[in-house]
Amino acid sequence: MTPDQITAIRRELGVTKGLAARLFGIDRRRYDRIEKGQIEPFNTLDRLLAVAHVPGVLPILEAMVAEEDAYAATHPAEDKSAPEEVSPAEEC
Numbered sequence: 001m002t003p004d005q006i007t008a009i010r011r012e013l014g015v016t017k018g019l020a021a022r023l024f025g026i027d028r029r030r031y032d033r034i035e036k037g038q039i040e041p042f043n044t045l046d047r048l049l050a051v052a053h054v055p056g057v058l059p060i061l062e063a064m065v066a067e068e069d070a071y072a073a074t075h076p077a078e079d080k081s082a083p084e085e086v087s088p089a090e091e092c
Helices: 003-013 017-024 028-035 043-051 057-074
Strands: none
Touching: 003 028, 003 043, 017 028, 017 043, 017 057
16 A cells, blocks of 8 residues: 555545554554655555445544553553562562
């Protein structure tokens, strides 16, 4: 699929670049580069864009993103940058 085809499909579906990036599990900058033809789209993107024309699929994908957002809001990621503290009793 060409960059122009990807852009045309996204616009036809009324999806923003930001939402498209989220639906495909990539960041906005990478998605922009795909639409500009700077990097090749991956096979999954081609398949999802082809399926997006099936009636009822886009609302399902949008609901999945919303569900993921709701989960992330209630389950903050653990901070793995700080080492876990160990009590002296556990060191033995």
